[in-house]
Structure formats: C-alpha cells, structure tokens
Amino acid sequence: MEAKNVPHVRELLEGSPKNWGKWGKDDEVGSLNYLTSAEVLRGIATVKQGKTFTLQVRMGDPGGDPVWPGRQSAKRMNVMDRGHYLCGKGPRFPGQYEYADDVMFMYLQGSTQYDALGHVWYDDQIWNGYDADTTIGGLAKASVLPIGERGVVGRGILIDMARHRGKEVLGPGETFTHVNLLEAAAKQGVVIEKRDILIVRTGWIGSFYKREHAEFYKDFKEPGLTYSPELVQWFQDMEIPNLVTDTMANEVTVDPVSGVELPLHNALMRNLGVALTEIAQLDPLAEDCAKDGQWTFLYAAAPLKIVGGSGAPVNPIVIK
Amino acid sequence: MEAKNVPHVRELLEGSPKNWGKWGKDDEVGSLNYLTSAEVLRGIATVKQGKTFTLQVRMGDPGGDPVWPGRQSAKRMNVMDRGHYLCGKGPRFPGQYEYADDVMFMYLQGSTQYDALGHVWYDDQIWNGYDADTTIGGLAKASVLPIGERGVVGRGILIDMARHRGKEVLGPGETFTHVNLLEAAAKQGVVIEKRDILIVRTGWIGSFYKREHAEFYKDFKEPGLTYSPELVQWFQDMEIPNLVTDTMANEVTVDPVSGVELPLHNALMRNLGVALTEIAQLDPLAEDCAKDGQWTFLYAAAPLKIVGGSGAPVNPIVIK
C-alpha cells in the first residue's frame, strides 16, 4: 500500500467540499453547529421508554483495552486504599474515616473518544484553516476542549451493518458506503434524517473482548466506511454533525482504491468539520434496538474538557 | 478540630439509616437505582427549549486545576504534533496525512468527578457491606465502573445557595442545611421532588478561576451542606439518587458541631448509597436559570468506565 502510486491525500481530495469559514473564522466545533436547539428537541422527541445505554468501553482493564497499535492501554494505580490502613500508613482525619484514591496514565485517544477537529490534517492546515503549527505542544485551536464545552446532543440513529450483512462482526478491511447505510436503514425500517448523529455498528470492538488480543491485532486492518466523492457529498448534504462507530478509526484503515490511509479523517473531519467518535461499545444497544425496533433515540455525549487535547475520552449516553 | 473529644464517625452516625441490601447483596450503584425509566421520562418532560450545558471544569489547565490539597492537577503531554513533522520526525503513512497525539497523567478525583460508592468508609465496610479489603489495589466492589455502565439520567434541579444568600460565593466553612435548600427552592419558585438529582451551587469552584490559587487554597475549608440526623433522613425520605455540587467534597470540610471531617460522605454515600458528584462548574447554568426561571431540566451524566476506579472524571450534560 506504500507503493509509489499512492496519491497524496491532497490530490485524492481535490475539489472535495469544505466548510471552512461557514461558522465564522473562529469556529472550533464544525458540524456540531448543526445541532441547534431544534435538533436537541428533535432528539428529545424520540424518547418513549425511558431506557438508557452508555457507549464507552471499559477503561484500564487489567486484560488490556482496545487501542490503536502503538498506543498503550490506560494504566490505573491506587495511591491509597484499605491496605494502607491495615499497615498503619493510612492518614487519620477527625472522625477516623478511611478512603481509597487513585491515579491514571492514559492515551487521550486510548478509549471511546472524541477526536479534536485538529487531530488530523494535511497541507499544514487543520480544520477551518488554522495553521497546523498551532498543534505544537497541545492544540491551541480546534482542540477537544470546545467540543467538551459545547456537548453533543441530538437525535441519534443506529445503523447495524454487521446485522445487515448477517455477520457477528465485519471482516478485516471490509468496506461499506453510504448507499449500504441507506439499505441497512431501509431494512431496519428507519430513515436517516438530516442532522442525525450517525452511529454505525460493525461488531469490531465487541470482537476484541471475544478473542485473543494477539489475534485481534494481527495484520491490523479495520472494517469501515470507505472514501468516495459521493459519500463525502452525502455527509455534506445530510449535514451529519457526528459519526460514531465501534471501530478505532471510523473508516476502513486503508482506502482499497487509492491506497490512501484514513482519507475520511481529512475529508469529513478536517474539511467538513464532522465530529468523529471512535471505539464505542454498541453491542448491547444494537441488541436492544433489534428487539424493540426503536433505532432512533436521544444521544447525549460530552468528552472531557481537556485543555489542548487532541481528543478526550467520553462515555456517551443514549436515551430511548 | 483534632481535639480529643471529636467522636469516631461510627459514633456520630449511630442509628443513621442505611440502604444496604435494599437493592440486593450484589448492588454497586446504590441510590441510582431510584432512577427508573419513569424518572428518566420525568427528566425528559422538563425539556422545553433545547438548551444544553456541560458541567465539567477545564482539565489539564496549564494554570492548574482545582484539586483537593494533596492531589495534583492533570498533566497533558503531546507525543506527536506538527513539530515532529517540521523536523522530519513525524511518521509517514500512505497519503501523507499528519496528526497530533497526546497522553495524560491524572488523579481520578482531580476534576469534575463521580465518587465510586466505595471511595470512603469506616468500620472496615464500604457501601452495601462489602469488606473494605476489596478496595486494595483497585475497587473490586462498588467501584466507579458500575456507575459508568449504568449512567445517571433523571430530572435535575439546581438550588443556587450563593444567589439565595446574596453572595457571589459562600465563605470558607459556611454551612447550610436541607431546610435552607427548601427555602432557596421556594424563593426560586421550584419544588424539590422525590428522586430529583440535586444540584447545589455555592460559587466555590467558580471562585477558583477568579483569584490567586494560593489564596484559594489558604486555610482550605470549603462551604457546604452540614451533617444532622434530620438532613440524612430528608435525603432518605426524598430518595435523592445523586448530589452534585461546585465544591470538592459536596459538604462542609469539617462538621462544626462534632468536629468530624466529611461525615456526609459516610452518612449519604457509604450508608444510603447516594452518588456524589464533585467539582462541577455550575456558574453558567445558574446564570441562565436565573434569567429564564427554569431551574429543572434533564440531567445526563456517565463517568468514565474505569475498571476498579475509586472515582472517574465526568462531563455532565444538562438539557433544558
């Protein structure tokens, strides 16, 4: 795939639509601007049953978390617990209560997470045209902080591609397009509406917990959406504010046509300002939707407000 | 306050109500069990305008985060950014995109956060009677994980004690009771209902950002709710699932009557199973509620699903 004839992502995306400036030159949240009060109320209107789901994967699992190769699982460590009191090391306060306390070392993109819009780029410019130099030492522009400040609330819709294809999990490198999403939606009996928060299940992250990790990572190639000008235009026309998937990168690892790696990060996030949410745990939600037939719901998520973060962990909530 | 006659918290809370076993011997989320589907729908019913607010404080602020003395501010560090590409150190992928990546070292209770029910205890037992030894090396029982798995969704109500007392911020060690909460609610024209998620503003955390940090921490004593048997009974009768405040400890630092430190952590959290959410940023929400007169709303929050965590950061969402 690193063959000489793989084009620069700039060439691949020549003429691809851009929303830079659409929400002002100081914008840092992009397509999340589509989520107006009206959209919040549209999300609220879907709630019928009072059921709730949370979409984060477990974090700091001693058995390892699913992380992009090269990153490490979060490591949590106690700095105070009952053991300290057993051996006389626990601090004593008036009233003699005891407590546990802990710290964590983590990759900010090492769990279910929102990408900052400035997380990925080309041609020295990130979302909205900010200079890529602003990423140095921490994102001064288009970090995850403004996304955390704003929050993401609207109507969510789940498209279960794995179920649509009759599989427990899509295969490594297996692709699908917006047309496939529409087919799956039709089969589910739902319509993807403008400004829906689009949640797509492949079964991929769930499979991490069902097999040997070494096997999961071997010849690592995720399934997912694949680039085409039509797909990008569809996202633009549909004004999709946020794409959520149960994969680490929201798209197939390498575009099988051009050989470019992760082109949708640039086409959708850098250029259109679509928020990307990765590594979501969608299996229980999908199971329930298949059972009750309700594939739309209120989606409410707010990543941690990490100053300068290229991303931040999040535990999204779905209310049906 | 460490005078000889400060009673053990066990003595102070003798006869105080307990919900251990109420939701089964395996329960790890306590009073959050009150938040049934009906409560979720009651929360949904409050939404009128489609306005949203997020309640986390900024995290990893180079200027320092508000943390309990002895803990440290989160420290975020880039491991990849445009600088690496400028000097030829950035990795090259097919298509030549570039990216930023970062890691963080943090106290799990070093930002807006949910306490695990097992975070604080006395008499060798945590919430629901689990052995305090289960906290060693990570909470095997009543960690923050089950709270993250469940999520917290219901009707939230904001009581602005600072506004009620005509102050920008309550003073160090200033106390108030459930009776004061009821008075403030009456003045706001709202009624605290059974199973409301109770959100109380003191102005304390907001003041961190408005003055010298050294001054903020000097003779550290937070304002807050103060212990009485009546107050505990009121929480029990009202079936309050979750108490959220803009202080670090949800209660006055030291009970001025008994001299016991943080007795409500044990009376409410250990014994009743009330979830505690600390260090919330409530100023913008309070400002808005004062303006539009809507003090109740949908509250949706889910802390990170950290395995064994004594707590976890959270960015709660309010929808009005």
Place this chain on the structure above:
Amino acid sequence: MEAKNVPHVRELLEGSPKNWGKWGKDDEVGSLNYLTSAEVLRGIATVKQGKTFTLQVRMGDPGGDPVWPGRQSAKRMNVMDRGHYLCGKGPRFPGQYEYADDVMFMYLQGSTQYDALGHVWYDDQIWNGYDADTTIGGLAKASVLPIGERGVVGRGILIDMARHRGKEVLGPGETFTHVNLLEAAAKQGVVIEKRDILIVRTGWIGSFYKREHAEFYKDFKEPGLTYSPELVQWFQDMEIPNLVTDTMANEVTVDPVSGVELPLHNALMRNLGVALTEIAQLDPLAEDCAKDGQWTFLYAAAPLKIVGGSGAPVNPIVIK
C-alpha cells in the same frame, strides 16, 4: 510447571541459610555490608588502564525496552522544546534563551535496576524478618532507598558463561551452577574471590536488540543460575554482596528440578540479603575483557534513591 507437586518455596528452602539479624535488626542493605572500606580499596587496586564502561541498557527506546512480561517500557514525553518556540508557545525569560524539558512514566523495574531487598518474599516476611505488610503502598523497610544511599563499590568480576559455552547467547531455560562459574573463571584465568561483586553474562539482554521483540518474548523463559543448596551455600561462604546479570531475573525462570519459579530471589535476596542487579548490558564489557584479558575491575553503582521503591533504575560504572 504448575503441577500439583510443585512445593511451596518455604519447603524448597527449608534449612537454607539466613543472614537475618547478622547486621542488626534495623539493617536494610544486607550483604552489601560486606563491602567495607577494605573491599572498596581492593576494587580500586584492580584499576590499571583508566578504561570505563557503563552497564545500563537504553531506556525509553521508541522501539521498546526489554521488560519482564506484564511490565511496560518507559515512556518519555517532551513538555517543552524548540517546536514550542517555533509557534510562539515557548516561555520567554530575560535574555531570551530557550530550552527543552521532558517527563517520563516508567516501571521502576523496567530497566537495568537494583531490586530492593524487600522486592520478593514468602511466609509474610521480607529480608531481615520485616513484616511483609510493610510493603503496602511502598516499602517502608528494605526499600531501594538505603541501597541508593549506601551505593555499591567493590571489586567486580565478569564471568562470561555464553563465551565459556561457545555461544553468542545461552538458550531459553538453559541453566548453570556455581561450579560452572568456577570452570568459566578458570578458563578465563581468573579467580572469584570472597566478596567479589559477581557479574555473569549470558548474552540474553544483548539478544533483545538483535531480533524481533515478539520472538524474544515468545514462550518467555530466561537462562540463568539454578537453585541448589550447594549453590546457596557457596554464595554464603563467598560472601557475595551483589549478583549482576544480563537477564531480567538473575536466575533461570523456573527451577527445572522443583518447578518453583525464581527460588534464588528468595534464597539469595530474601534470606541472605544478596543484592540483585538485573537487565545489565554486558556485551561491550565482555568483548573488551576477552580482548585485554582483564576480567576484574572497580564496580561502582548506585540506584536512584527512590523513597519506598521496590527497585530503582541504575547505570553501573566499571573502571578497569
């Protein structure tokens, strides 16, 4: 190896010699007490050429460090560098100088390192009979701190077992005994003297850098010294203060006779107080000794003085 008939290490070491109390009930450095001023001068007397070697492996290598399975390589991260100045984020001081700064997250036993004498134990007692409860939350007794305070200086002797057996590196699980050490010494033309700091090369750590890491860790079993009562008695009679090897555990991973894992950690370190130094890089030193025929030298090492540490990284120095 986890067969039912593997004895408890307590049974295996029944009657094995112990130096508890030999240097007083408050001792925390054990056999390092053998290194008196006379031994320091005996080490000095070996120096002929003014050649120096350092024995630590590289640390924080982006390609990974050799660590015991389950631990992680040290992770180093810049928090300031020229990039910050390029984009206007570097702080300015009078005179306008610039600087780089960095932090690291590491396992204390994740590089060339001294074990604290309290690092491993059985029967609820660590070195010198201290209660194993003192290890909780940090070693209050027999931590690496007193070793760091004291330092380790004496006559070192290198025994090159790999060379002795005509191999580049010993095989996985390959064992040798003190008798083999004596044979190798004889072939090298040197005599292991009482109180020598014993440095043994297997070629193992060097091999980490010469092959795929996955292959290095596969069916992980290190070569090394293997337990026998005679070997323990030999260490005792020879008053060996410190054993240094180019393996992660100073001994064969599992005793092939009893099936007990790492029995010498207990026989030598817990019971005799012998200091263990692991993951040393011995290849360049061995090469040089083979060339000039000088296998003895001044050895000077002092691990970091980490309060409560179960071990600490060290960069030992050899002077010939």
Place this chain on the structure above:
Amino acid sequence: MEAKNVPHVRELLEGSPKNWGKWGKDDEVGSLNYLTSAEVLRGIATVKQGKTFTLQVRMGDPGGDPVWPGRQSAKRMNVMDRGHYLCGKGPRFPGQYEYADDVMFMYLQGSTQYDALGHVWYDDQIWNGYDADTTIGGLAKASVLPIGERGVVGRGILIDMARHRGKEVLGPGETFTHVNLLEAAAKQGVVIEKRDILIVRTGWIGSFYKREHAEFYKDFKEPGLTYSPELVQWFQDMEIPNLVTDTMANEVTVDPVSGVELPLHNALMRNLGVALTEIAQLDPLAEDCAKDGQWTFLYAAAPLKIVGGSGAPVNPIVIK
C-alpha cells in the same frame, strides 16, 4: 529584571569562547572528552581510605522533592504489594512467592540530574551547532543518552562556598566567582587542577529539608556562580569537564549585572560543552571533607541512558 534593557544572551556572550567542532562535528558529550584514561587514573590515585558517598537527593519523597518552580515532584505508586495478597488479588506462581512492584511519573530534571548538552540554547543552535529543531519531540542530538553511555569518571574536588563564607547556606541570589572558588580552595588547602570535576557547595539544597517548602520557594532566587567573561575563560582554560552543585541551576538565577537569566547554561554548556549536574546533595560529603581534610576524590557518575532525554536522574558516587 524583565526591563527593556536586558540584553539578548547572544549579545551578552558575543565573543565568548566556543568548543564547537573541537571533538568532531558528531560530538554529543563536549567537555567530558577531557576525561581521558589519564584523568580516570588521576581520579583513582586520590583514593586513600575506601570511603564512599552518594550525592543524589531522595526522590519521590511524600513530603515533596526540591524541583524548579513549574516542575512537579516524582510520584511513585505501587501496583503490587502484600496488600494484594491479603485480599486475594496477588498473582500466584509456582512456589507461591509474593512480590511488590511499582511505577513512577517524573520530570527528568526533577531530581539530582545531568543536563543533556542540548537542554538549553539560543540562536536556534544547541551544543556543537546542531539545529535546535532536533530537540522537537525528544533530543535527536546531544541528548543525555551519550552522557549516560560514556559515564563521567575523574578527579573530583569539592569547594565548600558556604563554609568558606561562614554560613550554613548562601543567601537567595548570593553570587560568587571563580576567584572566590580559588580563595576557598586555598583556605581548604587544595588546588583546583586542570580537568577536575568541580563540585561546589552552597548549602542550598540541604536547606530545602530544613524549612517549610513554601518558604524555600518564596521569591525563588538561588545563589550561585555568576557570569563574567573571565569566569568563562577560566572554565575554558581549566578544561573543566563537569560542574556539580547543590542548587537547581548551577548558577545564580539572574545575572545581577546584565539581568540575563541563567547565562552560564549557555556560556558553559551550549558553547563550551561543560556538563552540568544539578540538585546534588553535598552536605554529608562536605562534613566529612572538613573533618578529614581530604577534598579531592574519585567521582563516578552515569545518568540514566534515556533515549532523547533533555536530562536524566543520576546518583553520583564519590570514593575517597
């Protein structure tokens, strides 16, 4: 001191000597090259008594370590100890031994430490003329790694400026020059020789442990050597390979004449290649030297071999 008329360090050091290229264009250890085998043997020749000292300060002290304002103390955390076994969480191995294990998060310049030669610079060039861009994301040139690989062994000489001035500790901002060093040496009855490793005591770091930390850091200004062209020329003529002090920055914080901050870092380290060792604990050594009158000794130190490090902790050894 940030007055407009503070010159750029480039102007202050105009015409100041440079050793760039002196040891080849690929050199990364600078004046440590002066430490030839002959110098090692000169150091060995000073050893008379077999006494040893270690010069690092304690690290990870729960009470806080002495660190430059803005950095944090090292934080050590257990990940395994006897507590885990008490509650059934400790892993079991054949033979049933138990163990303790820990991790640490630290500033690489947050304890006794060697600066990498590339740690500080001006005019876009670090030691030996390497481009300052090479510092981005980790020092690709003149990092602490080559210093760790080489080690530092030679004759050390202690000059006790505090004792010379009849003080327990020099005052904040108190300065001294090479002439004062010579005076102190004369009073001590020793001669600073060419290529001596120069160790200077001010009492400053020792005072950290004797007073309130808040007081120590208040209006932070260290005592130390102060810039003059003559002093720089003296270091150059004396071919001093390494300057070691018990302060955080090896020099007075601000040059009282020019107002430039830390000019010697550039004059001595960036330009001459002198290795700087900071935050050494010199009090016990000084006490002993005053007692036995032996102020010269073998100095042996090797910082951790941290790949790309701007510095690394070290526990230097002195042998008299």
